[in-house]
Amino acid sequence: MSNAVTALNGAKSTGYVTVKEAPLTGMITLRGTFASKGFAKMVKSVFGTDIPEQRKVSKGPEATVLWMSPDELMVVCDYAAAQDLVAKATAQLGDEHALVVNVSDARAVFTLSGAQLREVIAKEAPVDMSQFEMGEVRRTRFAQIAAAFWLEAEDHARIICFRSFAEYMFNLLKNASQPGYEVGGW
Amino acid sequence: MLILECPYCGVHAEETELHAGGEAHLKRFGPGSSDDDFENYLFMRENPKGVHFERWRHVNGCGKWFHAARCTMTLEVFGTYSAQTTEPPKDICDKISAKRPGWSWRNFS
Numbered sequence: 204m205s206n207a208v209t210a211l212n213g214a215k216s217t218g219y220v221t222v223k224e225a226p227l228t229g230m231i232t233l234r235g236t237f238a239s240k241g242f243a244k245m246v247k248s249v250f251g252t253d254i255p256e257q258r259k260v261s262k263g264p265e266a267t268v269l270w271m272s273p274d275e276l277m278v279v280c281d282y283a284a285a286q287d288l289v290a291k292a293t294a295q296l297g298d299e300h301a302l303v304v305n306v307s308d309a310r311a312v313f314t315l316s317g318a319q320l321r322e323v324i325a326k327e328a329p330v331d332m333s334q335f336e337m338g339e340v341r342r343t344r345f346a347q348i349a350a351a352f353w354l355e356a357e358d359h360a361r362i363i364c365f366r367s368f369a370e371y372m373f374n375l376l377k378n379a380s381q382p383g384y385e386v387g388g389w
Numbered sequence: 390m391l392i393l394e395c396p397y398c399g400v401h402a403e404e405t406e407l408h409a410g411g412e413a414h415l416k417r418f419g420p421g422s423s424d425d426d427f428e429n430y431l432f433m434r435e436n437p438k439g440v441h442f443e444r445w446r447h448v449n450g451c452g453k454w455f456h457a458a459r460c461t462m463t464l465e466v467f468g469t470y471s472a473q474t475t476e477p478p479k480d481i482c483d484k485i486s487a488k489r490p491g492w493s494w495r496n497f498s
Binding site (some may be wrong): 342 | 398449
């Protein structure tokens, strides 16, 4: 097997908010009918958690499940475990009309840490960050590219975007978090 | 700035998160239809000053298509609703009637 690397080799910028490219992260796209018993059962038994409510995040012991759309979930897990989880989920779904794909190498993940991370996100995305809550996931755009983000703690956020946009996303966040560029919203 | 609530994910999405998809509730006339019907389907669009129905896609979000009823003059949004319908739902029509008595748009009123 080839030696997997992240898009930017763990690039890091220390501005008033620290931007870091996350190490290799497992990501699995699930599409299916949430109302179907077979699908819900598979999510519960393979990923250890229920299907999250609309725009919410649900956490299992080894995987975090994000609500992406009324028929799509994103599972964030350990990079090495992703392929096995895909195989398990596919086997358990059987004839159910659903899709399970390992997209770990097709996405890039960034982490923001710092007390003012809401401000950095608000600079780039058309989201009212004063209303944004923990446990919520939001798909939106960051400047010109599509992305999804959620808060893991008040001072720690994760952002997922397409891997081919990794450099654009990193430079965007780096620029927005430069020391001296604080707006003072948070 | 236009803010529409996506009926699929409940996000109050700002215009730049969405993509406009043109006029809503078009009836398709394909091969075998009369030239007049085909021309109307392909080229003839409403251009109202006032109540209008449009298709939008939550492109930088959940990716779903939906319908929106709004006023082209004041940018007031009367409501958004599912794409799985061929006519505006009654509650949206009632809301419009309350605010714009006597409105009509194509064959809806």
